[in-house]
Amino acid sequence: MALKIFNTLSGEKELFSPLTEGEVRMYVCGVTVYDSAHVGHARSLITFDVIFRYLKFSGHRVEFVRNFTDVDDKIINKANEEKVGWEKITARYIEEYYRDGEMLGLLRPTAEPRATLHIPDIIALIERLEAKELAYRVDGDVYFPVERFAGYGKLSGKKIEEMEAGARVEVDERKKSPLDFALWKSSKPGEPTWDSPWGPGRPGWHIECSAMSTKYLGQPFDIHGGGRDLMFPHHENEIAQSEGAFGKPLARYWIHNGLLTVNGEKMSKSLGNYFTIQEILQVHDAAALRHLFMGSHYRSPVDFSTEALEEAGRATDRIHETLARAGQSLKPGAEAIPEAGLMDAFRSEMDDDFNTPRALALIFDEARALNRSLDEKNSKGLEGRAAALRSMCDALGLLHSGYFERKKERWLKKGIVNREEIESLIARRDGARREKNWPEADRIRQQLRDKGILIEDTPGGTLWKVK
RNA sequence: GGCGGCGUACCCAAGUGGUUAAGGGAGAGGUCUGCAAAACCUCGAUGCAGCGGUUCGAAUCCGCUCGCCGCCUCCA
Secondary structure (H helix, E strand, O other): OOOEEEEOOOOEEEEOOOOEOOEEEEEEOOOEOOOOOEHHHHHHHHHHHHHHHHHHHOOOEEEEEEOEEOOOHHHHHHHHHHOOOHHHHHHHHHHHHHHHHHHOOOOOOOEOOEHHHHHHHHHHHHHHHHHOOOOEEEOOEEEEOHHHOOOOOOOOOOOHHHHHHOOOOOOOOOOOOOOOEEEEEEOOOOOOOEOOOOOOEEEOHHHHHHHHHHHHHOOOEEEEEEEHHHHHHHHHHHHHHHHHHHOOOOEEEEEEEOOEEEOOEEOOOOOOOOOEHHHHHHHOOHHHHHHHHHOOOOOOOEEOOHHHHHHHHHHHHHHHHHHHHHHHHOOOOOOOOOOHHHHHHHHHHHOEOOOHHHHHHHHHHHHHHHHHHHHOOOOOOHHHHHHHHHHHHHHOOOOOOOHHHHHHHHHHOOOOOOHHHHHHHHHHHHHHHHOOOHHHHHHHHHHHHHOOEEEEEEOOEEEEEEO
C-alpha cells in the first residue's frame, strides 16, 4: 500500500514519495483577507485539512504552510470605502478567519505567514529575477516577461501564443506581452508602501507565494495546493518566478481542489451567490459541512444547497449516534486498539488519491455492523471496531465533540422552546405513561414534536433530541 | 475561439476493461416498541446522456452527437 496522488503537473495519479522519507512539506494558497470567507473557501480549507490529517495519520511529519494575502487592490478598496487604514481591514478578517477555522475544526498549519511581513524576502526574489533578466521595469512597476520562461503554461496546459490571441484583458501597452504580470507595483498616496530598489510600492500578488513557500519549505518542496481556479494564472506564475529565479522545480506534486457551485454555477463574490461560513454554521454543524464535502472526491465540483447540507447532516447524525451508542456500552477508560483490518481497508481507500467517498462508505458499513452487534448484545471485538470507527472519522476530521449538544443549542436559540419547558413536559408525559394514560402521553409527545423536539423512550429513561 | 472536465437509480455519489454497478439521503415493507424514535432486516439502476465502433468481454477504451460546467480577468 502506498499513497498515490493526482498531480496536476503530469495529469496523472503518481506514487507519492516525499523528498525526505517520512517528512512532507506542503504549501497551500490561503485567502486574501478583504472580506468574510465563504463556503467555497471552506471547501478548500477542509480539503487540505483532510490531506494534512491523512499525511500525519499515515506516519509523516508534515510541515504545512498556508499564507494570508494581506496586501492587495481589494483590501485597499475596502479600506477606502470604510475610510480606515488597510491594516484594520486585514486584522479584522484574519481574526475572523481564525474563528472560522476553529469552528470548522481545522488543524492549525505549522506556519501561516503574511505577505506584508515578508517584504524583504519578496524584494530579494525580485532582485534575483532582475539579475537574470526575468524582470523589467516600467515606470515604478516591475513585470515578469513570460516568454523568457520556457516552461510557461506547463501546469495549466496552456500555450502563450494561444492565450495572447484570445486575451480578453484590456491590454496594458507598456507590457511586452499581455500575459506579463506585476512583481512589484508602484503605490499611490495613501496606499500601503514599502521602499524598494524600484521606488516606493507593494508586491504583486503572485510573488509572495514564491517568496514565502521557499522561505519556509525550501525548493523544491513536496506538495503545492490550492483551488482549481488558482491553477492559472496564479500557480503558473509562481512556477515561472521560482523556477526562473532558482533554476529548479518549485513543487513536486500539485494538488487542486474542485470548486463549489450553486445551482451549477461557481460560488463567487462577483456572482453574489455565496454564503459565508458564519451564516452556514449558525444553522448547520461544521461536521455536516465537512461530511458534504467528503461525500464527493476533492477534485470534483460540489453543488452546494441547504438541502444537500441537511441531507449530509442526517448522515452525520447517524455516525455520531453510532459512536455515542458504542461509547456507552464500552468499558470506560479502556484503551482499545483500532481493529487492524478496518484500518488497512481505510488506508487503501485513502491512499488512492484521498478517496474520501469510499472511506465514508467504509465508515457507514462499519457503523451498520457495529449497531448490529450492539443490537445483538454481541460484544466480541466491539472495542477494537469502535476504536477503528472513531479513528477513521478522526482522520477525516469528522469527529466533533458535543455534536448533539450543539444541535440542541442551535435549536433552542430560536426561542421556540426552552429546556425547562421540555423537561416539564417530559415529566408530565412520564407520569401519564406510568398510569398507562397513552392518549395523554401521545398528546404531549405531539406537542413537543410540534416544537421540533423528538422523544425517545429508552430503558434508562426518556431522552429528547432535535428533529 | 482555445484548453480542461462532467453527464451513473427519485436526489447526492464511488467505480474507469472481467464475479451480484459501493455508500449516503429519500421512499416502501418488516423486526423491536403501549404507540413512537433510534437501530436492524428486506426491496429499489439487466443498466451507467444518445448513437456507432474496438474487444472473448466496456459504465470503463475510440469516434461522433446532445446537454452542462470550469479556466483563459480578481477568485479557494
